[in-house]
Amino acid sequence: MRKAIVYFLLAITSPCVISEELPDIMAVDSEESNSVNSESKQTGSSSEEPVTSYIARLGKKDHFNSKGKRLSTVAEIIRQDRANYHDLNVPDDEDETDSLFYNKANREHLETMLSRGFIEKRTKKAILNGTPLVSVKVYKNTIEVYLQ
Numbered sequence: 001m002r003k004a005i006v007y008f009l010l011a012i013t014s015p016c017v018i019s020e021e022l023p024d025i026m027a028v029d030s031e032e033s034n035s036v037n038s039e040s041k042q043t044g045s046s047s048e049e050p051v052t053s054y055i056a057r058l059g060k061k062d063h064f065n066s067k068g069k070r071l072s073t074v075a076e077i078i079r080q081d082r083a084n085y086h087d088l089n090v091p092d093d094e095d096e097t098d099s100l101f102y103n104k105a106n107r108e109h110l111e112t113m114l115s116r117g118f119i120e121k122r123t124k125k126a127i128l129n130g131t132p133l134v135s136v137k138v139y140k141n142t143i144e145v146y147l148q
Helices: 002-013 015-021 074-086 110-115 121-129
Strands: 052-057 133-138 143-147
Antiparallel strands (some): 052 133
16 A cells, blocks of 8 residues: 555656556546546546545535635535645544645645546536535546545
8 A cells, every 4th residue: 555655646746657657538528627527437447446535525614715715616625625624624524534635735636636537427516516425536647536
């Protein structure tokens, strides 16, 4: 597990490594350009184990940044959830820890990883318009998000 985390951290801190290792797995249309793939197939290989996974309640405070501005994308909301959990010490009751996003530099890669990942349209709508409980699976180069 430690080796996988080190490899993951190296991969996400080196943009050329990510772009060379992972082909463009999705074409984002204008409606879905808010940073997530909502195709009907999963992007994580069935044999690939997540680097980390966690459950999170994407509560009201996760929908606003530290300056009070309303966040408008799924990636921004998930990133704020992890900042609230790790840095601001204001987690929601159901939030679980993860082994990567305690580091702000790692959180900066959330948008890119989600754009290469998987999320259903109904999950995206639930995140943007409500406070759902979600399961987040983080792979080497992608993130998958599911409603719980």
